[in-house]
Amino acid sequence: MSQAETIYYFGFCKRCGTGPLAARVCGGCERLWVICDECDATWSDPKCDGEPIALSDPDLPCPVCNASLIRPPSRWADLGDLARVGWRENVMGQGTPFGAERDQIDETE
């Protein structure tokens, strides 16, 4: 059984209005991308200025190396990752990502 994931969010998405914005670590190049946990809108930093970067389904390929930002080994950034790129001070709060609580319930049933 996987550990409960935690996301550290910087705010909420201006496109869909509700999705928490948190950083994903690319499994290919280890760059961090800010992604909306609801509509997958993507930005290159926590300021989320301008329009989101257009990434395609189903894999949301990294704009730099094309690795999937959704599938492992890509993962949500932890506090160490955020500190590494100087984003830790942008964190507003934390919680579980979309689907993580249902995954836990399904695993225990």
Place this chain on the structure above:
Amino acid sequence: MDRKLPSAANSSPARRHFKRALIRLGVILAVAGYLFAQPWLERQFGPQLPPQEPAGQQTVLSGDSDLLTEIRPDVFRSPAGLVYTPGSRHGHRLAHVMAHAHDEPERPGPHGVFESKDQTQVVRLVDEAYQLTQQGRGDPTGTDSERQVWTVDMRRDIGFVGGQVGRQRGHPRCHELRIVLEGTRVVTAFPVD
């Protein structure tokens, strides 16, 4: 004078006719027996036996929904023309939408939860909201060059606010549906207040 005995040539058409009738009856009985026994056979032997459906484009019993038509492998279209494709960390946009049928109390922000957990009803609701946007109803909030975001007042209770914010605010009820589309492709849809 000897009576002529019936020749083999005279009796064989009757026999052939009788044989064909027997074969037809046998086929009918076999098909009827298969349909009757299918549930029992599946319970006994496990594998899904093929249902009696026409080939080509099928109406997919995708989970609980019989509204969706599979237009390409793993790509489904609703009656209103909305398309659900693979995508999101849930694996499929349909699963992503249906994940809003359950509260996630530890999810940051206002996590909209559908009142109904039935996929058919949720698909119908999203279709209804989409059709209202086509009639000029709905507020195009958050639309950018890539995707369109609509907030539609459904004029009835469709769910509640869950997640961390919902928990703090006592789970207010929702009358509006927000849909995020890329053309007719559904990215997500969820209740908002």
